[in-house]
Amino acid sequence: MAKLASIILYCLTQLNGERTIYSIFHLLNGKKSSQTIQDAHLFSLKNFFGVYESLSRESFEDIIQWVQESGWIYNDGEQRFLLTPAGKSFLGSHPIPEYLNGWEYHPLTTLFWERLSLFIQVTSNLVFQETRYIPIQKNKQVHQWLKSVLKEIKVPRKEIGTIVYSELVECLDNTNEIDPSQLVFRLTGFQQIGLTASQTAKRLQLEYHDYHIGFINTLHYLIQKINDNANRFTVLVFLLHDLKQENELTLSSRKTQKLLNQGYSPEMIANYRHLKLSTIEDHFVEFALNVDDFTIDPFVNSELQTKILEISKHSATKKLKLIREKVPAATYFQIRLVLAKYGDR
Numbered sequence: 001m002a003k004l005a006s007i008i009l010y011c012l013t014q015l016n017g018e019r020t021i022y023s024i025f026h027l028l029n030g031k032k033s034s035q036t037i038q039d040a041h042l043f044s045l046k047n048f049f050g051v052y053e054s055l056s057r058e059s060f061e062d063i064i065q066w067v068q069e070s071g072w073i074y075n076d077g078e079q080r081f082l083l084t085p086a087g088k089s090f091l092g093s094h095p096i097p098e099y100l101n102g103w104e105y106h107p108l109t110t111l112f113w114e115r116l117s118l119f120i121q122v123t124s125n126l127v128f129q130e131t132r133y134i135p136i137q138k139n140k141q142v143h144q145w146l147k148s149v150l151k152e153i154k155v156p157r158k159e160i161g162t163i164v165y166s167e168l169v170e171c172l173d174n175t176n177e178i179d180p181s182q183l184v185f186r187l188t189g190f191q192q193i194g195l196t197a198s199q200t201a202k203r204l205q206l207e208y209h210d211y212h213i214g215f216i217n218t219l220h221y222l223i224q225k226i227n228d229n230a231n232r233f234t235v236l237v238f239l240l241h242d243l244k245q246e247n248e249l250t251l252s253s254r255k256t257q258k259l260l261n262q263g264y265s266p267e268m269i270a271n272y273r274h275l276k277l278s279t280i281e282d283h284f285v286e287f288a289l290n291v292d293d294f295t296i297d298p299f300v301n302s303e304l305q306t307k308i309l310e311i312s313k314h315s316a317t318k319k320l321k322l323i324r325e326k327v328p329a330a331t332y333f334q335i336r337l338v339l340a341k342y343g344d345r
Contacts, residue, residue, distance in 0.1 A: 020079040034282035050106030099221035124189030288340035
């Protein structure tokens, strides 16, 4: 489990004992809570947000136990873990996967894979003029997308397969950090069924968790490569057609945002929505994290913002209690807003 272990150790390094071990579990799951979203930003862990949505709590606890038994971490109390010298040495020799970008890509990773795998299957069968086969993906929206794309692509259908192959080779040949077989063994084509994730892991003699991380790393690499070189890829670029990379606010936060835009104060919104003021404050923190033009000036004056940032920087902490002890004029809400808006910059 070297890849997943290195991610966990890196996260613990960034958290520096300021959050429990379960904050990492929620991060990997991509939990849409204000706390997890804020932690991803404050501790510069956005790349790992949602990269392992299927990881169960039981499996996570087993992994943590294994990492602890390996002598890489120790419990500092209240489920807060720190790295041992051996853990730091392990992390130094096992770098985290280079292309993971969960914050940007996790909302579209699954759909990208569904599109890619179905596209490969269809184009492969087009080459051999085979029309009788069972689609590997069941998502009807993906089927509709493919029908639309095949009409848009200005290339004879028999030639699409050759172009896709050459573009994929160009993508995957340009880096030594990616093992193409982690993706290729999963692909279905003419008279060939792709392997499952478990089968591929076994075929490559990889532990399943590490295979999963490697597979997601490969998909994120492809998304980034296609995005950055859209003009060079005449066919693969269609895989990202209409896929939005915007990180949407939670549904409840959007309702709060609508009332804010109508001139409601946090207290008024709480009363109107019959929610706790602390819940509405969570939404405002989410705005500070995700909405570029959201200003915190009406809630925290510039002088107080500067003091909070200076204390956080000089004390090397994101702990609200410690910051408030040194800036008693600030409320916890104000500290959270400032750290959300500027804390990771």
